[in-house]
Amino acid sequence: MSGSVFSESWHRVAGIHVGLASKVEVHKQLFRGRQWYVLKDPFNNRFSRITPEAYNFVMRLTPEKTVEQVWEHCLELFPSTAPGQEEVIQLLSQLQAANLLYFKNAPDSQRIFERYQKQQRRELRGKLLSFLFIRIPLWNPESLLRKIEPFIRMVFSVFGAIVWLLVILLGANAVAENFSSVAEQTQGLLAPGNLIWLYLALVFLKLVHEAGHALMCKRFGGEVHTMGVMLLIFTPLPYMDASSSWGFRNRWHRALVGAAGMITELFIAALAALVWAKTGEGTLHSLAFNMMVIGSISSLLFNGNPLLRFDAYFILSDVLEIPNLYQRAQKQWIHWIEKYLFRSINLVPPAYSRVEAFWLASYGALSTVYRLLVVLAITLFVADQWFLLGILMAIISISIWIIKPIIDIIRYLFVSTKLGRNRPWAQFLTLSALSMLLLVLTVIPFPHSIRAPGIIESEHFTNVYTSTAGYLERIRVESGRSVEKGDVLIEFINTELDLDIRTTRYQILETQALVSQARNRIIADIAPARARLSLLKEKLAGLEQRREELTVRASSSGVWIAPELSRHRNTWFKRRAELGVIVASDAYNFTAVVSQEQASDLFGFDNLSGEVRLWGRTNQPITAPEIQVIPYERWVLPSAVLGWSGGGDIAVVSTEDGKTTTEAFFEVSAKFQDDIEGMTLYHGSSGILQISLPPKPLIQKWYMAIEQVLQKRYRL
Template sequence: MRQRTVFDESWYRVSRSQVRLLPGVEMIRQMFRGEPWYVVCDKLGHRFFRVRPAAYRFICYLEDASSVEEAWERALEIDPHDAPGQGEVVQLLSQLYQSGLLRSDQAADIDALEDAKMREDKQKQKQRFSSLLFLKIRLFNPDPFLRKTLSLFAWLFTPVGALLWTLVFIWGALALIENWSEFADTSRSILGWSNLPYLYLSLIITKVLHEFGHAYACRRYGREVPEMGIMLLVFNPLPYVDASSCYAFARKYQRVIVGIAGMAVELFVAAIAVKVWAEGADGIMTRVAYNVAITASVGALLFNLNPLLRFDGYHILCDLLETPNLQGRSQSLMGWWVNKKIFKIDPGPIPTTSRREQVGFTCYFFASWVYRFLLMIGILIFVSKQFMILGMILALIFCVVWVFLPPFKGFKYLFFSPKLMNRRMRAIGIVTCFLAVVFAFLAFFPMPYSFRSEGIVKSADFQHVYTSSPGRIAKLVTPSGTMVEAGQVLVQLTNQELEHEGELIRIERERAQLLMHQDRSEQGTQLAGLKAFLKALDSRQAALNAQLESLVVRAPIAGRWISDQLHEVTGSVVPRGQTLGIVRAETGYVFTAVVHQRDAGRFSLVDSELKIYGQEGETLKLTEIEAIPAGQDDLPSAALGVAGGGSAGVAPDQQGGGSATETYFQVRGKINMTEASAPQHGQRGVARFPLPKTPLLRQWTHAIRQFFQQEYQL
């Protein structure tokens, strides 16, 4: 049940005024969650206010009443349960007056509204300062152009247009899937200096099309688009249009279509750009197409669609949930909770209508605040890596907006707000105790501390299977994945050269034996030489037999025979020393972690925890941990390099894995397996190594210092 305040201290200043809406103000009925609301539309100033049915009826009573008080008393007489209180009436009249929508017989009677207008002007100035990174500069009115060209694009908002969009999107998605590896490889150079002009040009193209998508959708359903200009987003000029008139649409689906239109245009353009890039030859056109695909898809999916930012996704969510002003009401609810539950003052009516809204607004407030803060930090880090001076300027602005301004507002409210007049000392004491407790907890209370390192799972006993002699793969005797015993035949090779050599040895042996028989029957002068020759043939035969025996590849140890791709090369010739697969025992596994130099100094050989990729729900224990003290450059597995899916940087000539870009230390530990665990040889995982408990403030300070040392060499 919505609370309301019946009486208000400013009522005497407006009660005797005769107030009317200006001619031409439009009132539109909308439905939210089955309840009617009314939108007050200012066609000249392009402002829109949603009011409840009770406020709408009060506005209607003003037309026939001789004073504000008479209209209010009539509202109480007709509907005493839902009639607005005096405070709500003053607030409603204040909003309408600030927008220039009221006419009064006595201007002096609305001094309270003038005071409210001055307060709002000050608030707008503060908002402009806090929105320094999101300034808007109006350039022209695009509505005449939209009216003349609407017939060219109106059909896109029909089922035929939706079908065309779907087909083009699928067409582009299939092209992206077919060329994904090349697309991902090209993205590594997206921020290169040579590509930045193409990237920025593509960003301008996609954003212009995005804004025109909103504009044509709004005009398609009959509303004016009065403004188009440039928005300085983090000092980066981007186009924008004012499509706020869509708030006046009576039907929800029309408002949602206007919100989706910009993203739909971007994804449509991205699909075409992907196809142009995939089919075109290397050149300026393909480079621009690739950058258009990146900016259109990333901008649409990660920013505009995100409801935690006040972009398209936010307004779409408000319409779908039928909850207007979601962010503002969530902030008002937080202020209401603080005043009501902590400062113990009467904050007025709660800005929600149900327990469900209270939970939803609270979750949205914290989620949006955290996301926006992290987004600002991400922008700051990205810009500072490219342009240090600009990054320092942004850091200063962020410190003012996010670090100094919120506490300043809070302390100003705490020490000077009239609402805390009789409870100021109590409120100051509560805030002081709260800050002291938070600081003491962060600075002195020990908390669990650890660091993480990526590594590779290996069988405790495994051996690679190599070819001892060159040959052609004739037969896979044992399929991959089979448990084998030591000495079991795995692969059968053939080598015609060795077979021919065996035939030659046999012929030479027969010839030598005939010569010996002949020499014995005559003089016997060549007998000694022939015996030496036969002995040499025996040595050659023994070596040949060993080579022929090695053509039968056997398991070196007992375990599981793994050779996933050997069946694809059956019949081909393999050289000597070629790896055919591995045989790994399944009696135990070890984990080899890569520990960076920055963590090596605080490492201790205690039992740790392990999570394996693909089996994150199971936490395993690492015991019998040992460290190799010498720094190394060769990775224990190519899977740990960036090319193999890991996070370790590798040298430019070692993209397949191998030599790391920085020296690291190896740490090995035995994996204690459980019934639910199923580690596999070669899987990547992350080990968590515990450290002595440390207060959070020291942990954060150490992490920030490491970040600056690593990224900026400070």
């Protein structure tokens, strides 16, 4: 109850003869334990709710009496709760705006017409602003629904629910059994060839979904008058208007109508799952698969999410018994700001209880953040496909989500009548909050660092390769032992080589025989035979050298590291295959990989420093006092561990070694501090190098990040 008992505008309404229009249907509803009267206009399915005190007045309105007479009568009947004149005026204009009043004398029809036009313009503008969700009404399905009403009652019954549950369970079972192929086929869901099927499946399912709402609405006695096409992100999809269910007294009925879309969609999805599981490759199979995915996942993702204003939102609002959840959630926040920060007086709280305020506030916060994220994601998605459209969407989103609120705030602070004498205080508070934020963003430097994945490399190390191909026969020194130069590390055997040596030896004998023959008989043959002999001897020497090399010796002193080798006994090693390393000293470097964008940040700094955190030991950072960027582009990683195929974060071309990257990168080499207490470093262990840069204000960091995203994604 608010507003004065007497109003100076009373004369505007006092003498009119007015009553509730006969079309108006009144329902009593409980919202959070509080009584309300819901007035319904059956012609357009609009609802207005009023308090019992207001209803006591409204129900007594009759064209036979003037408003003043009715009001005075109410005063006599309910002296302490009857609405004041100002409330009566508000109430009447609210009801008039909802077109629920009947006037004995024609009111100012010109004004009403102007007002209607204004409302139309506002609605059109609203539609244009929410251009991602445009609705075009086409057809009235009510008469059809009436004809099939008995059928509806049959289907939407307890029996129907049992069938539904059974089918869902069977479908889920089918999916679970074929889970691996589900994952496989999902990959191809967005393939260009599948898009048309995907869309057809989507249209069919949405039709079923909307029909679900409409049928359920009919099931509980509602009416459905509009059906049409909705352009959801420019994709035409069917929709139906089942809002007459809002008049249902039972909130669970209302919630069921809201959920009916998902219920039917899930049912179809389950049927599709069964079809999919029973068919082989083919059109039917892939269509069924599409239906299954859309009917379940997309349905639950969008319609099952109360943060978006789809079905679940209305279900939640019904279950919580808070109508207009979203709008009132925003009002709740504004109310709190006005009350506690701006200290406005004479406020009317939007919530009727603390619990409701809690629901409103949490919903407001969550949905706003979520919506922002969704808008961002959609914009990025569209921009990836059609760049210009993406830009357009970004501009529109920015104006709706950033510029408009700013204008609203400015208007609120400087012009609106909502602020009274606390205007300077509110302005001061907002401005100081804003300048604080600006200060934090633009002036106060925040620690700034670059994280780069990399591996530890010993400063002096020798890679040990096979010089000659062969089967690994024996590992003489286990990995991790120290070796002296010349120690035998590994022995390979190569029977082919042995065979070659033997063959060559025999050839030498043969040639020697030829030489001695020639000396006796054909002196002229001596020279070529000798030449051949010496060639064969050379070959032998070479072969023996290679056999010698089958025994791999340490080329330097140090620690022999070849952890993988023992798994490869008796396998064939090609020539120049990597076997392991001999790490000669205790001095280690960390070699890290930075992207080109990161490198551009690093260039120009002379003495960079940072920290290394090794995987598995991230709580023990190692200081790296000296960091150097090696100023040339590379395409091959120092270790496959850093690439995708090795479990790292860097995109690599899918080749054998997994070291060639898709994008050029720069190498950064970090020296560790001299004494690292209690840490043994191993050559080859990977980790993250955090390079500290001079602190920067946040806005600069964000700007650079956005710039880089744009550059990378759109080559701007």
